Amino acid sequence: MRHDDGIPAERVIEVERVIELDGPIDEVWALVCRADLWLADEGALGLGDGPNAIGRLVEGGIARTTRLDQLDVGRRIAFRWWDERGDEGDASRVEITLVPTDGPTHLVVRETLPARAVRPARTGTTSASSNARNRTLLGSAANWEIRLMCLASQVAFRSALVLV
């Protein structure tokens, strides 16, 4: 599997959402660019600072550093972000794409995390809080179908949620 740019793809896990927004694409784009209005409580992506622009977004008390990957004005923003106390190597990539239609504007957001950035739970490298979170989120082993559906098929998680 390769990306369009010819770089060999690595295995990733992903989350995707698609929403319809009533409003002309220009208006939606202008809002999407205002990271402080929806992406985070405060901060900016530095969209005017050229390729690889570094930004900072604070959301719910968590500060993330961002690095701009792609800016296709009026259509797509892609960036990597990671906890500013952490490592860029563990960054996930966010792609926000606007798709014009005859009716509402479609917004597709896709966040991918490299599989290598995920610490396997059973090796004991996961933090206690993360394990506690997992127990809450996943319940018993009876939810294995969801895990398999998410990971093996690489389907968007919103489909898997239907099974919960």
Add this chain to the structure above:
Amino acid sequence: MDATRPGGLDEVLGALADPTRRSLFTRLATDGPDTATNLADGMTVSRQAVVKHLRVMAGAGLLSPERSGREVRYRAEPEVMDDAVAWMVSSGAAWDRRLDRLRRQLGPSSGSHG
């Protein structure tokens, strides 16, 4: 962190990339531990091929082999996927919140699918 370590998510995803292995894993997770002989029964692939698939998944930490008389029974271990799924759950919930915020900025008439 060593991505090639058994049980690393990369290896788990690789092991699950094959449809035959996924169906074997599904059967073991649904019906409980079983042997290669029983699993091969009713499948279009040979017992030998099934053994090979089971070993790949065991190597990735998805299955635990258990000795049972002269045969080996394999038990499904879906927990190796927990951290990945937890990330998907929390990241998905965060995007739902952010997209709600964005929608509110545009006014109340915007709908959602997905």
